[in-house]
Amino acid sequence: MTDINNKIREIAARLLKDKQVDLFMAWEKGELDYQVKPYFARTPEEADRMVFNDYCIQNLSNGLLKFRDGQEKIGIVVKGCDSRGIVRLLEDNQITRERLYIVGVCCPGMKDPLKAALNDSGFKKQSKDVPLADKCLKCRQPNPVIYDEILGQERVPDVAGERFSLVRDLENKTPDERYAFFEDILSRCIRCYACRQVCVACNCRTCIFDDT
Ligand code: SF4
Ligand code: SF4
Structure with a gap:
């Protein structure tokens, strides 16, 4: 290094x-x-x-x-x-x-x-x-x-192993289970927008979340 x-x-x-x-x-x-x-x-x-x-x-x-x-x-x-x-x-x-x-x-x-x-x-x-x-x-x-x-x-x-096992688990849930999963995840969000700030794909000049 x-x-x-x-x-x-x-x-x-x-x-x-x-x-x-x-x-x-x-x-x-x-x-x-x-x-x-x-x-x-x-x-x-x-x-x-x-x-x-x-x-x-x-x-x-x-x-x-x-x-x-x-x-x-x-x-x-x-x-x-x-x-x-x-x-x-x-x-x-x-x-x-x-x-x-x-x-x-x-x-x-x-x-x-x-x-x-x-x-x-x-x-x-x-x-x-x-x-x-x-x-x-x-x-x-x-x-x-x-x-x-x-x-x-x-x-x-490192290409070994299953990369998308978590996605597959999610896909195997019923719609209601999936909804509950995301509801639980998002229940912890305090809208600090740190995720938006670090994400390179979040490059819109006006963010939809600033107006909601
Ligand atoms: S820092 Fe980035 S490029 Fe380096 S190992 Fe981690 S994910 Fe890969
Ligand atoms: S980083 Fe993103 S998901 Fe996490 S609390 Fe802040 S706004 Fe919510």
Whole structure:
């Protein structure tokens, strides 16, 4: 990871210095090791704050929506999942490919920051080793699907097992059971809209839920 981290910083500094991009999106360390967050560098010097470590789980692609109405050229680091988010934005005409310089990283899987926080809280001590996030355990696309340059060894996707067993369980329910299932799930929703904010497919300018 250190090697990839250094390469990301080098590439970002080079692109910003040569004015090939106006800003470069990656991650920076938060207060605690597992609190990594998105970071936008605008000068070569700022590239030194970038990190790539076990907790770079946030998908950066929907950060591009902040720039959809501008002209800036944007550098961005992507794992497999971020790269698929970019494909979605391109398909939805939210940004053009010419405005992007994409640095792909073959992803080793990311740890779950919520489990790390729980571990750290004293409420529920788990093993010292924080596990991979659930979404990474069965990742079918750890390698970027779109990029201008790529870092790291290509990973073998995990294609074993039944991927849609939960969907099949749902399909096997009667309509009433299915209704009860969703009613139970949605009964816990407090309408904070965090799910909308992180979803790359939620890119409508006016959201239907803002008016309801
Ligand atoms: S393992 Fe897959 S889902 Fe997990 S962060 Fe990497 S690319 Fe994304
Ligand atoms: S993240 Fe989405 S589903 Fe969860 S409480 Fe917030 S609005 Fe509801």
